[in-house]
Amino acid sequence: METSRGEPIALANRRANMVLAVLCLEPGNRIDREALARLLWPDRFIPQAKGSLRQCLLDLKRKLSEHGIDCLVISRSEIALVPKSLQSDLMALETALSSADPESAIDRLLAIGNRPLVQGPSLNPEFDEWITMRREHVDARVRAALSEAIRISSKAARERLLEAARARFPSFRTFNRIPDQATIAVLPFPQIDSVGGNFFLADGIVDELSTRLAGIQGIALAGRTSVAAVTEKNQTLTEIASDLNVSHLIEGEVRRDEHGIEVRIALISGQSGTEVWSDTLTGTIEDFFESRKMIGANVIAAICRALGLTASPAPSRRMTRDREAYALYLQARAMIQKIGVEGAFAKGIAFLEQALEIDPEFAECWTALANAQIMTAAITPSLERVAQSTQAARCAERALALDPGQGHAFSILGIHEWTQFNPARGLEMAFEAYARDPNDADVCSRLGSCLLYLGKAREALPYIEAAVDRDPVYGRNYAMLTSAYLSVGKIDEALGAGQRMADLGTPAIWLALAQFVAGDKETAVETHFGVRSFMGSIFMRPPGVPPMDDAARDAYFAFAAQGIYSGKETDRAVYCQMLDGLHSSMPDPYDSTIAFPAIAMGHSELTMKIYSGCIHPSNMFILMSLWIDHDPINRTIRHPSFMDFAERIGMVEAWDRFGWPDLIPVDPRTA
Known part of the structure; x- marks a missing residue:
């Protein structure tokens, strides 16, 4: 570290050096003093550790004051940096990336090279593990900024910036439409x-x-x-x-x-x-x-x-040498592609489990099993969706232990992190998956969806468009594309994407949403009512709920369509009241059949209650519609309690690390 005059500042205290370096890694974050004391002095009783930290901070503050630097904010419970009081090579790089200055970003990337963030000798295993996680957070944040900078740069600058990015991240890849690809x-x-x-x-x-x-x-x-x-x-x-x-x-x-x-x-x-x-x-x-x-x-x-x-x-592929295991793996892959065919996922999972009994070191089979389990949780009726996600994560971890190149496994871990109210880690995993396997359509769509759930539609859109380009006959991709276009105000494009989704034989839920935002309420009501024919087939019935007869089903969908899309406040209020009753009585009170209309109608209290209680692979997908800036949908993000809700479920942490959403460019609580 240097003063503004370029004079080096030497800190003899190793722990003081580490404290200052960690603060510079994430200058917008505050560090809990007690937690930091436990990490720096894990072998001491907590009163002793807190006393040692107090002395360390006094030494640090005194040394900095000798050079006229007053950059620390120290309270009884937290430590932070005064905003913009210090400059580091990392801060300068992130400033260059965010200000669309590719030449400066290239120079700073090359200067940093592949040196680890926060260099220094090991202190203890607990601190080393913690600082490793901090490095991963920051590197993921830098990769996200690089992807956006490359996307908006000129072709010449984009190629040089990509080359410089690989000086730090050898596997760095970003989606870039090349005309002659x-x-x-x-x-x-x-x-x-x-x-x-x-x-x-x-x-x-x-x-x-x-x-x-x-x-x-x-x-x-x-x-x-x-x-x-x-x-x-x-x-x-x-x-x-x-x-x-x-x-x-x-x-x-x-x-x-x-x-x-x-x-x-x-x-x-x-x-x-x-x-x-x-x-x-x-x-x-x-x-x-x-x-x-x-x-x-x-x-x-x-x-x-x-x-x-x-x-x-x-x-590099860690495949099996056993023919029977490989045959079972291939049969399972064929079954799992049969989305909407009853029992297909269960049969596919059974084949994969048999293959792994034969060859437990078959890495790609572990990834396929993780994907089958996460898809089962997402698109089939289940009352064990978080447990299924946990099992999928365990399989993905096993795949990565055998073969760290399994990019798809990282994307599955990213989905699971959302169920643990840790979207920041989820986005890290999604970027890591993309760095390893950018040509996988599922990896691409999951990165785009993760950004979309966090309200970063402009950043998400290139990845979602890439997923559609690579998998153009998959309806779920068009649902994401419709929602992304609506979130950035491209209404005509959203209508086109929603119609394409319907043409592919997928329930036209997001087409109705696009028609409503476009002002065509009557058509939106008709479109949503038409979704009833998919109930119990492609469009799943809520788990634990008995089948409806046709008359009851038609009556419910007519009532729902009016409540969501008629634009009449009385219709909305009555349907909101019904949803409150369903939330309190259904076997899965967090099911997407409740979550989607709650978001679409701007039923803020219910939306926040659902996602504060449980995020699972099915209702997670609905979060992308939260960010459509159209009344009444936008009532939730404008609700006075929204920021507290976002803090509870981990969104604020993700925004602090990766940038704030399109509709909330800064933290309104500190602005």
């Missing part, structure tokens, strides 16, 4: 087998091709969910490419007979349907079970040459 869909390979038996080689080759291509810079890969949906329609290749919005397709087939195996793979132009490149591979089952090496060395390199790209090193 290759967009590819890997289609399912048919399997022609005259031998018979439990044989899933075609699925395995498609899986390996998809994973390898997703790791190559310059290629955007269509999501598996959309590919599966489109290929069921019996369309031509050019029609498939058009629906998936891709420039190229990869197709092929697998043949097996008593003499061996033959695999044909071809790269097809999406515009013309003509073959750009093809190859045929032959060998034994043993050759193809080890086909990852063959595909990496030959097929991927050839596809990249045909596209004019340079193949990057193959991603």
